[in-house]
Amino acid sequence: MFSIPTFLESLVPLFWAARYTLLISVAGIALGLVIGTLVCAARLSPSRALRRAGAVWVSFLRGVPLLVQLLVFYYSLPLFGLDVPAMVAAIVTVGICASAYISEIWRGAINALPRGQAEAAVAIGMTPQDVWRRIILPQAFTLSLPALINELILLVKASSLVSVVGILEITRASQAQAATTFRPLEVYLAAACIYLVINLCLAALGRYLEHRTAV
Amino acid sequence: MQASSVEIRNVSKFYGPFQALRDVNLSIPPGKVTCLIGPSGSGKSTLLRCINFLEDYSAGEIRIDGRMIGYEAPGRRMRGRALREMRRSIGMVFQQFNLWPHMTARENVAEGLIRVRGLSRPDAAGRAADALAKVGLADKMDNHPSRLSGGQQQRVAIARAIAMEPRLMLFDEPTSALDPELVGEVLHVMKALAGEGMTMVVVTHEMGFASHVADQVAFMERGELVGVDTPGRILHQPEDPRIQGFLRTYHERNSF
Ligand SMILES: Nc1ncnc2c1ncn2[C@@H]1O[C@H](COP(=O)(O)OP(=O)(O)OP(=O)(O)O)[C@@H](O)[C@H]1O
Ligand SMILES: [Mg+2]
Numbered sequence: 152m153f154s155i156p157t158f159l160e161s162l163v164p165l166f167w168a169a170r171y172t173l174l175i176s177v178a179g180i181a182l183g184l185v186i187g188t189l190v191c192a193a194r195l196s197p198s199r200a201l202r203r204a205g206a207v208w209v210s211f212l213r214g215v216p217l218l219v220q221l222l223v224f225y226y227s228l229p230l231f232g233l234d235v236p237a238m239v240a241a242i243v244t245v246g247i248c249a250s251a252y253i254s255e256i257w258r259g260a261i262n263a264l265p266r267g268q269a270e271a272a273v274a275i276g277m278t279p280q281d282v283w284r285r286i287i288l289p290q291a292f293t294l295s296l297p298a299l300i301n302e303l304i305l306l307v308k309a310s311s312l313v314s315v316v317g318i319l320e321i322t323r324a325s326q327a328q329a330a331t332t333f334r335p336l337e338v339y340l341a342a343a344c345i346y347l348v349i350n351l352c353l354a355a356l357g358r359y360l361e362h363r364t365a366v
Numbered sequence: 367m368q369a370s371s372v373e374i375r376n377v378s379k380f381y382g383p384f385q386a387l388r389d390v391n392l393s394i395p396p397g398k399v400t401c402l403i404g405p406s407g408s409g410k411s412t413l414l415r416c417i418n419f420l421e422d423y424s425a426g427e428i429r430i431d432g433r434m435i436g437y438e439a440p441g442r443r444m445r446g447r448a449l450r451e452m453r454r455s456i457g458m459v460f461q462q463f464n465l466w467p468h469m470t471a472r473e474n475v476a477e478g479l480i481r482v483r484g485l486s487r488p489d490a491a492g493r494a495a496d497a498l499a500k501v502g503l504a505d506k507m508d509n510h511p512s513r514l515s516g517g518q519q520q521r522v523a524i525a526r527a528i529a530m531e532p533r534l535m536l537f538d539e540p541t542s543a544l545d546p547e548l549v550g551e552v553l554h555v556m557k558a559l560a561g562e563g564m565t566m567v568v569v570t571h572e573m574g575f576a577s578h579v580a581d582q583v584a585f586m587e588r589g590e591l592v593g594v595d596t597p598g599r600i601l602h603q604p605e606d607p608r609i610q611g612f613l614r615t616y617h618e619r620n621s622f
Contacts, residue, residue, distance in 0.1 A: 265462070265464070267460055267462050267464035268464055268465075268466055270420060270460070270464060271458070271460065271464035271465075271466070271523075271526075272466075272477075272478075273420065273453070274418055274420060274453060274456070274457075274458040275453065275454070275457070275458075275478040275482055275526070275527070275530055276450040276451070276453040276454040276478070276482045276530075277450075277477075277478065277481050277482055278446075278450065278481075279446075281481045285477065285481065286466055289468055290466075290467070290468050293468065
């Protein structure tokens with residue numbers, strides 16, 4: 152029999168565990184945005200070496216599963232004598248992994264802009280900095296918002312993988328809960344509901360932002 | 367308004383092994399309208415884009431009011447700052463308008479005044495309004511480009527250029543992307559500008575405009591400037607068989 156009380160009781164601790172899920176996803180995407188922007192700049196730079204380095208970074212990170220990246224990163228830290236909290240290791244790995252996707256999102260958006268727009272700005276004597284700041288980036292940002300929100304949703308789901316390094320986020324918390332209550336179905340269903348609510352909220356936020364910035 | 371003159375001397379341009387301009391010579395007198403005509407791929411856009419150095423040229427020199435653009439001396443590139451200084455007084459209008467879609471018409475015009483001319487926002491907004499009124503768009507200032515017709519967009523692009531108070535205006539097929547019924551409004555604005563004594567270089571397929579407004583017409587073919595003369599002598603009594611051939615094709619295509 153499905154136990155509705157167990158289902159409802161599980162929601163509370165899992166909801167509490169969601170703060171780690173959110174922390175990892177949001178900090179991860181923030182770090183990913185910073186690194187991803189640098190990687191994108193490298194890929195668009197005139198220097199062939201930088202372009203190659205950026206391309207290698209992207210294909211490496213996209214070619215190795217996040218779970219494996221996480222384990223490699225986490226277990227290689229002691230080799231360097233680093234004692235990093237699991238949470239930090241998780242955020243850094245998630246951020247680095249996201250940077251590969253985010254740099255591609257940026258690059259796609261920038262390349263999608265007609266070249267003539269930058270030319271028109273150059274022709275009236277704008278500096279390259281102003282061309283980027285005033286013409287290219289604002290539009291690239293608007294263009295990539297849906298993809299960035301989508302990336303954030305993927306990260307919320309992918310953050311379940313960090314349970315392997317012992318962080319008590321939603322998935323790990325529900326495993327523990329399931330073990331003590333002997334009611335895995337109720338507990339995991341509760342976890343599913345919480346993920347769903349978070350991601351529906353993010354999707355709604357995405358639609359709102361997209362609507363607000365649309366011209 | 368001071369009007370610039372342009373001297374193009376022995377200019378050649380290569381794209382890799384392909385020679386797009388062959389030893390081009392052309393004098394563009396101040397306050398006059400020069401039309402560039404010729405078949406597709408003959409190098410009209412390339413020559414025009416060399417004048418404000420959107421394209422670099424491989425040999426020769428282009429002087430605007432006596433000052434060479436793009437190079438300090440033959441082979442030595444101009445610094446970015448000096449080049450921007452020169453471009454400030456050269457307006458350019460593109461076939462595809464190239465407005466910035468995330469800004470309103472007025473913001474499109476004000477942007478350069480703020481960033482390049484250093485005007486305050488209110489001053490720039492005022493000047494932008496004046497420039498838009500001049501091209502007949504006083505009532506469309508707060509529209510984004512997506513809410514304007516092609517002809518209106520092109521007039522915003524012209525306003526954006528003239529608000530900078532250029533001494534030379536370059537037009538690259540400004541009406542080619544427009545529906546036929548919208549061509550007139552853009553040509554009308556260009557004629558008014560010519561009437562004010564602006565130096566204009568216009569790449570165009572509008573032979574009517576070239577014939578009525580141009581002071582001189584230059585014909586290009588395969589990267590070569592074949593001839594330059596008054597519109598009457600180029601368009602109505604051409605001597606060069608290449609020009610005759612081009613005009614024959616033009617007339618055949620435009621008769622029905
Ligand atoms: N970036 C480029 N790289 C290589 N070749 C180019 C480039 N731009 C132009 N060309 C070549 O240079 C020649 C002249 O081009 P240009 O655009 O100046 O012609 P045009 O006279 O303006 O033609 P149209 O009437 O079609 O606009 C063409 O053969 C074109 O293919
Ligand atoms: Mg052209």
